[in-house]
Amino acid sequence: MTDTDPDTLEGRIERTRAELAKTVDAIADRVSPKKVAGRSVAKMKSQVKAQTEHVVSTIGDMVGNPAAQSPNGHRPAEEPWDDDYPATPAAPVLIAVGAVVVIGALIVIMRRRRR
DSSP: OOOOOHHHHHHHHHHHHHHHHHHHHHHHHHHOHHHHHHHHHHHHHHHHHHHHHHHHHHHHHHHHOGGGGSTTSSOOOOOGGGGTSOOOOHHHHHHHHHHHHHHHHHHHHHHHHHO
């Protein structure tokens, strides 16, 4: 048994239109280039942060624990030429790696925006 009352049908049509409008707005918001770019940037930032933390942790372990560099767990014997070549500080290396990552991310973002 169907409802043929015009007022009832009109009310159902209006509710359906409102639901459809909400759905279309949600889809438009989700596929908006600005929103997509924002989500991509946030994802890239989190990945860069995770990779940076991993690199910092690995370098910190290597610098802070020289025995970790030796496969047998023993501290490597000091070689006579160690004094000729001082160890490279980790901070400038990490800063350079971070700068390269940031510049690379900016280049990727700028190229995507131009398309």
